[in-house]
Structure formats: C-alpha cells, structure tokens
Amino acid sequence: xxxxxxxxxxxxxxxxxxxxxxxxxxxxxxxxxxxxxxxxxxxxxxxxxxxxxxxxxxxxxxxxxxxxxxxxxxxxxxxxxxxxxxxxxxxxxxxxx
Amino acid sequence: xxxxxxxxxxxxxxxxxxxxxxxxxxxxxxxxxxxxxxxxxxxxxxxxxxxxxxxxxxxxxxxxxxxxxxxxxxxxxxxxxxxxxxxxxxxxxxxxx
DNA sequence: TAAGCATATTCTAATATACTTATATAATTA
DNA sequence: TAATTATATAAGTATATTAGAATATGCTTA
Numbered sequence: 001x002x003x004x005x006x007x008x009x010x011x012x013x014x015x016x017x018x019x020x021x022x023x024x025x026x027x028x029x030x031x032x033x034x035x036x037x038x039x040x041x042x043x044x045x046x047x048x049x050x051x052x053x054x055x056x057x058x059x060x061x062x063x064x065x066x067x068x069x070x071x072x073x074x075x076x077x078x079x080x081x082x083x084x085x086x087x088x089x090x091x092x093x094x095x096x097x
Numbered sequence: 098x099x100x101x102x103x104x105x106x107x108x109x110x111x112x113x114x115x116x117x118x119x120x121x122x123x124x125x126x127x128x129x130x131x132x133x134x135x136x137x138x139x140x141x142x143x144x145x146x147x148x149x150x151x152x153x154x155x156x157x158x159x160x161x162x163x164x165x166x167x168x169x170x171x172x173x174x175x176x177x178x179x180x181x182x183x184x185x186x187x188x189x190x191x192x193x194x
Numbered sequence: 195t196a197a198g199c200a201t202a203t204t205c206t207a208a209t210a211t212a213c214t215t216a217t218a219t220a221a222t223t224a
Numbered sequence: 225t226a227a228t229t230a231t232a233t234a235a236g237t238a239t240a241t242t243a244g245a246a247t248a249t250g251c252t253t254a
Binding site: 033034035046047049050051053054068069070071 | 229230231232233234
C-alpha cells in the first residue's frame, strides 16, 4: 500500500510532463481521438502521444473507447478536472496553452 | 519565455517527489528549520533534505531566514497552499502523511 | 581559537523518463 | 484480397532525477 503522499506525488508526476499536461487539458475540453490530439500537438510524434496516453491510462486518469478504426480518449477521473481548474485559476491567465 | 503549460508542469514536477511534497506539507503547517524537518523525515539524510529545499527555493516555493546557526524555511508562494489544499481534499482523508 | 552543531556542496551510482525509428496490429475501403 | 488508415508496441538512445557518502562552510560557545 502506498502512502497518501506517494499516491499524490504519483499523480503530480504524471501531470508534470508538459505534453501530458496539454493532452489532459485538451481532453478536459473534449474527448478526442489519438489523431485529433496529434493535430493539436503536432510537434510530438504519434508514438510519443500514444505512450503518453498509455501513462495516463495506467494511472487511471483517462478512459478509452474503440469506435471502429478510431480510439476515443476521455477523462476518467473527475478529480483531475478540479485539479487542473485550480492550476489554471492560480497560474494561468485563461488557459494552459 | 516558457509556455504556461511548461511553467505549470515545472511546478508539478517540483511537487511530484514524495519527500519534497512532504516537506512542503510540513512547512504549510509551520515554518521549520532543516533539522526539524530532518526529525520529521528521518528516513532521509540531511543532505538530501538540503537538496530538496534547494529545489524548492530555486523554484520560488519556499523562503528562508537565517537565525544565527539555524535556518528557518517557510512557504513563500501562497498559491502552493491553495494547490496542496485542493490535493488534500480530493485525494486524502485528512492529511498527506 | 578550538570544538561542535547546523547546513550546504560536490560527486557518483542507480534508476527513470522522454523521445525517435522501425515495426506490428487491427479496422476500413477499394 | 490488397492497400490504406489509425493506433500500439518495441528497442535504442539521450537525458534527468534521486539519494547517499564524503567533505566543506559557517555559526556559536567554551
């Protein structure tokens, strides 16, 4: 069993990568397929995005749903929305990007 | 100039180490000297604590004040208190430790 | 000034992270 | 069924992070 500090630190670690944070922000606005995310984050390769999504999935932050060819990712953990909202209102003018 | 996402990610990175997070939590409760922190986090060496405090200082999260022999650390950035409070109420029963 | 306490610095080893390229899988369409 | 599209996985490389040991610095007090 992880200590609470360890658990929270783990969540922060997942969000502490700029690109992963941006992915989360986009998914909070709207659920999205991998290629839609790839359009938004076009400086990142498709495998890189896939790997980040994998980390988010493994940490219970996102969900995915297959729609034929396409895989739609969405936010699973509502608490992440609260957290990002706190971050935005404390550290950002309007949005995170 | 860093993007806002990069800035926020940087703050999260600083807090994403369990021991650094605990240090911040203790300092939110009370300002404290290095050796007081060392008593609380006795699984960590004194140099390790000093290094963590250095990271927190370099990122504008803590302040310090010399009182003779002793150096008292305290929270500098009020936004960190808000953030930790959000984390606690979302992810913890009561406290982070 | 010497001894002792509090804190910081430097270096190193172990490990983790992020990204790229190449390749695989699975669904779709021609 | 072949080609195409969407996504995932694997292997490899570069870099970052963490912690500890050893040592240094700087007060304080005898």
